[in-house]
Amino acid sequence: MSDFKLNNGLEIVVIPDHRAPVVTHMVWYKVGAADETPGKSGLAHYLEHLMFKGTTKNPGNTFSQAVAAIGGEENAFTASDYTGFFERVPREHLKEMMAFEADRMTNLVVTDAVARPELKVVLEELNMRVANNPGARLDEQMDAALYLNHPYHRPVIGWHHEVEKLTYNDALAFYRRFYTPNNVVVVVAGDVTPDEVKSDAEATYGKVPVRAEIGPRVRPTEPVQDAPRTVTLADPRVEEPSVERYYLAPSAATAKPGEEEALDVLATVLGKDANSRLYKTLVMDKGLALSAGAFYSDSALDYGKFGVYASPKPGVTLHTVEAGIDAVLDAVIQHGITADELDRAKTGLIADAVYAQDNQATLARWYGAGLTTGQTVAEVSGWPDRVRAVTAAQVQEAARQWLDIRRSVTGYLVKSLHGEESRS
C-alpha cells in the first residue's frame, strides 16, 4: 500500500493486487449532498450525472465509448460527504482513464439540450429508488427527523419538489466551487505498482491546476436532542409492517478512541445475523418477529447512525415487537455482553477485513470512503487491530451512552386503506 500527494494537492492511494490483470480506478471528490445550499437538494447527485456529458477535448460520450471499447465498467455514486467516479479496466488502460478523469475534473461542458433529459432521468431514478418503495420513503422521513439541524437530514437524491427545479447552471456553479484537484482522493487498486501509478498520475492529474481553495468542511451541528421522535408512514401497498429505530451516534471520524470499534461490536452482537441477540430473542425464542437486526453506519464526516429493526410475525403488533427490542437493548445496557459474544463478534469483524482482501473494488471503496470522511490511510488499515482491542466494558459503555431514546427516531411502516393516503 502506498499513499502520496501531488503538487496540486491531489492525494493518491495505491492498493496492489496482482491476481488478475485488472485495475479499479476511483476518483473521490470530498463533496456530497451535505455540502449543498439549502433549497437545492439533489444538486451533488445531479452534477454526478452531468459529469458524463463530455468536455471540449472529449465531447459527448467519448469517455464512455472509450471505456466500452476496452471492455471496461464505469459508474458513479453520490453520498452525503462524497461523490465518486470509477472505471474498472484491463490494467494497461489505467493511464488513459486517468487522462479522461483529469480532463473532466475542470473542463466539463454542459448544454441545456443534454441537461434537460438528464434531469428527467434523475427524477425517474428518484421514482425508482424512493417513490415506488414505501420502505425507502420511511427511511427518508426518519433521517429528516433524526438530524434536527445537520444537513444529513436531506436525502442524497434530493426532495422531488427541489430536484425538479434544479438547473445545470446550479450544477456548474457547484462544480466550479468543489471540483478541483486539491479536493480529490484517487484510489487505484489492482495489478499496478505505486511507481507506475505515481508517474502516470503526475503526467495526467499533476497537470490540473488548482481552481478553488477548499476551506474546512464545517456544517451546522446538532443541538442537544431532548425528545424522542416517532414517524409513521402509512401506505396501501405495505403488506408487511415493520419498525425501525435510528439513534444519533458518532462517526468513525468523530468517535473517541475505541468508541467506533465498540459500536461495531455492539451492532454485531445485537443484530448482525441469526446468532445475534435480537434475532435469537425476537425471532427464535419468543416467536414475535420474522426478522430482526441492527446496524451501525460510521462512514461519515460528522455523525454516524446506529439502527435496530424488526418485522413482526402476523398477528403481533408493532408495539409488542418494539417492546421486545427495547428489552434486548436494556439487557445489554444493564448487564453488558458475554466474553463469548465479544470473541465471536471480533472473529467475524476481523474476518470481514480478510474477506475484503479478495475484492479490489471493496478495498478501494473502504479507503475512498474513509479518506473523504476524515480518516487517514493508517486509521483505515488499523481497524482490525482496534477491533481486537475492544473490551466488554467498552461495549457496555457504548450501549449506555449511545442507545439513548432522547436522541432517536422510531419509524413505523404500516398499511393504510386506499383513500387515507395523502400522496403516493
Add this chain to the structure above:
Amino acid sequence: MIALGRAVSLVVRKHAMAGLAPCAVAVTLALSAGPAAATKIERIVSSGGIEAWLVHETAVPLITVNFAFAGGGAQDAAGKAGTANLMASLLDEGAGDLNADAFQERLDRKAVQMNIRAGRDHIRGTLQTLSENRDEAFDDLRLALTQPRFDPAAVELNRAQILSGLRRQIKSPTDLAALRWWSTAYAGRAYGEPVGGTLKSVQKITIDDLKTYQHRVLARDHLAVAIVGDIDAAAAKAMLDRVFGALPAKAQLVAHQNVPPQGLGQRININLDVPQTVIDFGGAGIARNDPDFFAAYIVNHILGGGTFSSRLTSEIRVKRGLAYSVYDALLWYDDTAVFFGSTATRADSADETVELIHKDVRKLAEDGPTADELAAAKAYLNSSFVLNLDTSAKVASLLVQFQLDHLGVDYINRRKQKIAAVTLDDAKRVAKRLFGGGMLVTVVGRPAALASASDGPGTAAARVPPLLPAAIGGGDLH
C-alpha cells in the same frame, strides 16, 4: 446502474466415474501481458471420482467453493412450487446433531460463510472460509448437504419468512411484472411457477416433501464444483470426497419438454397505484449450445447490454430521459431460452416507452446492426471478460457456470475466437431470428387515464438532443 438478470442454464454433466485415475488438465490463461500471474485452471478428480475445477492461488488466505446440483424449482412437484427454495434455505438451519441455533453458532465461531439457494434449474451454493479454518468449514458443508434436519421449528420459521416475502411481492410493481411475464410465457409449465412458490403452494409443502426433494436432487452425478484460493490439488481432492462423498450416486430428475415462451405479441396491463410504471418485455431466446449463440449474445448486447451506449439506453434514457435504467439480457435454461428486459417510467410515458422498445427491437430484427456496432460489441465482449476474474467468488462462480454449460476446461482460451468468428451477415441473420418473433410485454402501474396523478413533472416528451452520451447514474444513497 444496470441490474442484469443472471444467465442461468442447464445441464447434465457427464457422470464422474468412480475409480478413474486422477487426471489433471492444466490450462493457463494468458489474459494479458501484465505482471499478474495468469489464472491457472486445473481439472481435478478425487479418488472417489468427484470432479472439480481448481484455481490454486495463495495471495489471500481464503478458500472459496462454489457448487451446483442440477435440480432447482423446475424439479418441484406439481402444486408444491417453492419446495426447492424452502429446502435450500433450510440446509444451514440444523444438520447432524446440531439444531439451527447450534449450527449457525458453529459457522459464526469460525466466520464461515455459507449460502445455498435454489434457482430454476439448479441448487447453487458457495462456501467461503479463512484457509486456517478450512477443516471445520468443509465439515459444516458436508453436514448441511448430507444430514440436514428439517426440524419443525426451523421449517415453520423459514416458511413464515418466505410467505412474508411473497406477500410483499403482491404490491411490488417489479415483482408483479416479472411474475406475470413468466406465468404467461410458461403457463402450465414448470418455468411458469415462481421458484419461491406461491402463497398457496408454500403452505402445502410438508417435511416429507423437503426430504424427498433432498434425496432426489442432492446427488453426485449432476454436481459441478469449483474451488478457488489457498488450497492445493491434493487437499482439494480430499475435500471433495469429504464433503460430497456421502451423497447418493445418482439423482432422480424429472425430464421436461423443451418449450419456447408463449403469449408473444401480447401486452398485459396490471393496475397498481404507484408513481412509476414497470415494464418487462421479452421473447424467445437462443440455447447456449446453439451454433448461433455468440451472434445472439452480440446482437443482444447491441440492443440492451451492459454499457451506456446500447440502443435502448441511448433512445430511452439518454435522448428522452424516460427511464433511469433499461436493459435486456439473454437467459438460457435447461429446457428453454429467452431474451428478457425491463425498464420503469412515469405512467404518462409508459405507452411511448413500450412503443420505443418495440421499434428498436423491430429495427434491429429488420436491418441488423451496423458494422461499427458489431466491431464495438465484439471488442467490448472480448476485453471485458477479464473483469470477471478479479475475485475468488467471481472466478468460482464462473467456473461452475462453464461446467453447467458443458464448455470444457479450455473454454476461456476459445471464447475469443468464437466472438471473432461472428460476421456481419451472421449478426443480421441472428438478429432477425432472435428479435423477429415478437414479444410478450407486461406493464404494472397506474392506468393511462390516471397518469396525471403522477408526481412527476407532466412535461411533454423531451426533444431529441443532437449528440448524446450515455450517462451513468448511480446513487450510492447510503
